[in-house]
Amino acid sequence: MNKTITNSIISTSLLCLSISISAADVDVGSREYKILLDTSLFTGDASTRASKVSNYWTALKNVIENSSIERDTSGSLSLEKDRTIIFYDVEESCDLYNANYIFRERIENGNREVTLKYRSADRFIATKKDMDGTESGWESKFEEDIAAPFISKYSYSTKQDISNSKNLNKMDDPVGLYPGLEDENFDETLDIEKVGNLTVNEYVYKNASVDLGALDAEISLTLWYNESVSTTVPIVAEISFKYEDTNEDFSNNVVTRAKDLFTALQQETTLVSWNAQNSLTKTATVYQYDSNFCD
Template identity: 45%
Template sequence: MKRLLAISLLSAASTASANPDVISREYKLMLQPALFAYNTESSDVDDFIDDAETAIEAAISRNVTGSASLSKIRDVEFFDIDGSCVLRNKGYSFRERIESGDSEVTLKFRSEDRYISDFEDMSATSGSAESKLESDVGISASSNFVVLYSHSTTAPNTRTINQMDDINDQFPGFDSDYGFSDSTALDRVGNLTIREHVYKNVDIDLGSIDAEISVTLWYNGTPSGASSPVVAEVSFKYEDNAADYTKKVVNRAKQAFLALQDLSAWTDPASKTKTRFVYEYDPSFCD
């Protein structure tokens, strides 16, 4: 009996560790940056949200509520090894965001396989760090529904990012797994500092759970006048710490995503994603 119980417990533990909960799902679609300008940004976002609301409500017969407002203004920088982009090549990104003088860093790993993504050790030294396994839903040239799994940890930061110990000291699991020298230099990818504007406060009623819409605009440096962003993205996200999503919720989310894709006057299927834009801004950075 004890042997059977031990086998049963081992089987249960193995199942739990091999069936990671995806606690967040985010659907992302690139927009045409030229349709937005800094001096008309708010009204441009409102115009888009009006069209998105009409399309989504028609597709899922549920309400889209709220009014888009500028909720975040922050500077964004990515860091990697100049000349090799080792982090990128291993499936990682390392990003700093600074908002109102406060810095946070995010270490993120992406994979097409959620198990591979979940097995990456994203532990952090900060007691305020937050980790999650998330499905990122986007599109490709051949499919209107492509899923990647991202495992990330975000932590408050007080360091000036310039070498690998700025990752190793804060993310000991990463240090243990990869063992990069602390003194390895880290540089801003593409020498870019992005000014990010994020509009929120619009929700999609998916049934038992709501999804929050975000419109994210990236400017190359501090915007002024009629300057347009270099990247524009609409996304919506819903979360459940138990990953207990219902069939109706996930189906409505997919239909909402397809409805956004039909807004051809706004969307830009050929546009680069945010991270890809950064890494390809200076093609020589990774060479």
């Protein structure tokens, strides 16, 4: 073969390899599997809610330890986080959501934290978003979310603390906090509003895990309530488990056992009775809470 042609082929191959590597240059730091639960099964005051979460953990623990999964568990589901969540977007047009972004604020113990998240079924698109923050100590993570029956979506997100005096009322506020949004050419003069006029009270029950081999998976049960309507009837209930490795070094045993557990959550009789039928995800619930918000 002509030496010039050979060199050209090698150069092209190296270029393609370089592009491939750079397109996936952000490792998946965690994989989280999520199942929506029947909200009516968690209705009640704080004490009743805790009791029902405990009942679910008993059922889940029994499946993990005594079914075909046969893995060890540790801990139990106890209240770990009690905080408020607000999503912001442009009313009527929902510019952020329609561009696959989620912008939310969490308030816990008087401290404010904002998160910008970009979600896509295409990993290569998600990794190419500029998610840098502007506040000191901002943190980014790239993760895979897996919904039933086994639907993957990748999310690239950055969280950062903001002062109590910081306003979040114009599109230039999220753009100022996340300069990468300038690439989307949003109209920064537009007002942003509380999505669905909804303030969410979130309760997260954690401190339980399952041994998957090289990695443990952390289990969480999350309940969301409309702050202004009820603190006893949740609008969303979700069970999830996730495992983490910043270098994306997930062994075959870990991912196979995780998939088996996810299948059990959907098929084991004692767990299926807890599952929701045709429920919306947490984010979709917020955006559809007021059906006119995005019209």
